[in-house]
Amino acid sequence: MFALARRSGCRLTLLNIDIDDFKSINDTYGHAAGDAVLVYVANTLRACCRESDLQARVGGDEFVVLLPDTPMGPSLDALLGRLHAAIDVMLPGSDVPIRLHISIGAATCSDATPTLDALMHEADEAMYRAKDNGQPQAADHRST
Numbered sequence: 770m771f772a773l774a775r776r777s778g779c780r781l782t783l784l785n786i787d788i789d790d791f792k793s794i795n796d797t798y799g800h801a802a803g804d805a806v807l808v809y810v811a812n813t814l815r816a817c818c819r820e821s822d823l824q825a826r827v828g829g830d831e832f833v834v835l836l837p838d839t840p841m842g843p844s845l846d847a848l849l850g851r852l853h854a855a856i857d858v859m860l861p862g863s864d865v866p867i868r869l870h871i872s873i874g875a876a877t878c879s880d881a882t883p884t885l886d887a888l889m890h891e892a893d894e895a896m897y898r899a900k901d902n903g904q905p906q907a908a909d910h911r912s913t
Contacts, residue, residue: 770823770835771885774878780840781878783833785892786814786852787900789870791830798867806860806869813855817848833889841877849873872900 774781788794788810795803807826814824814832823835839845852873860867874896882888 770837771878771888774837775883779838781888782836782839782841782845783876783878783888783892784836784849785874785876785889785896786810786832786834787872787896788830789872789900794867802860802867806867809860809869810856810871813852817851817855833892839877841875845875849875872896874899 770781773779788806791803791806794806807830810832811824811826814834818824818834818836821837824832825834826832836845836848839848853871856869856871858869860869874892874894876882876888876891876895878888882891
């Protein structure tokens with residue numbers, strides 16, 4: 770997807786998503802609850818994104834989503850809103866109420882991101898800013 774976006778000049782946005790306080794969920798409620806959180810987040814990503822989007826778990830509590838033909842703007846903002854609304858909830862079906870929150874960073878493929886690693890780094894930095902501010906953050910680079 771990254772190579773195609775670079776070659777064709779189409780917009781590719783990468784979301785870096787982190788489950789806030791995931792370690793405390795595992796420590797407080799056990800690994801079965803942590804696993805249920807991961808499954809819930811993965812299923813929610815699948816439900817909120819398009820078929821053409823690629824979702825992947827890349828670490829313990831981190832996910833990335835590649836969004837082809839998606840620039841920064843109202844469509845992306847709507848997706849971010851849907852993700853937060855769907856995930857920032859009390860985990861359904863849990864024996865003990867577990868409150869979920871996520872932090873999302875977004876970056877769009879540009880001249881400033883000549884490699885997939887650079888794009889991931891931009892989204893990661895935006896995610897940490899979001900975590901600090903409690904808001905979704907975007908690293909918006911307009912040129913491709």
